[in-house]
Amino acid sequence: MGMANLVLVYGMRLLPADEVVKVGSAPVELQNGNEAHVTMHVLEGSREEIEAQLKLSVDAFFDFYPEI
Template sequence: MANLTLVYGMRLLPAEEVASVGEAPIALKNGNEAHCTMHVLEGSREQIEAQLKLSIDAFFDFYPEI
């Protein structure tokens, strides 16, 4: 299998300050553009960590061939 690239970003902000979250553009070497869906997790540090771990597990469930 070819090497893969996982594209992700994280930023911690006060929950009451976030108005909306959009897609992040990704420029591909062939000149095309892809998009990365951004996700929002809210709660205490422990809650966010637990949700993030579940999200990572669920993400890789979409790609059983990996």
């Protein structure tokens, strides 16, 4: 039996660090009528620092799902 086809939901936007006050979750409507929420993450720093943090975050995310 194979793994189900998966969807990775994410969003990115660069904003001035001193302008961000609050970050919430993003709703995702599911085909069965239920709603899921995507936790938003904030990475701050230079381009290189953000890229490195993003890579670590993605790697850590998939560590939660070793069966994939």
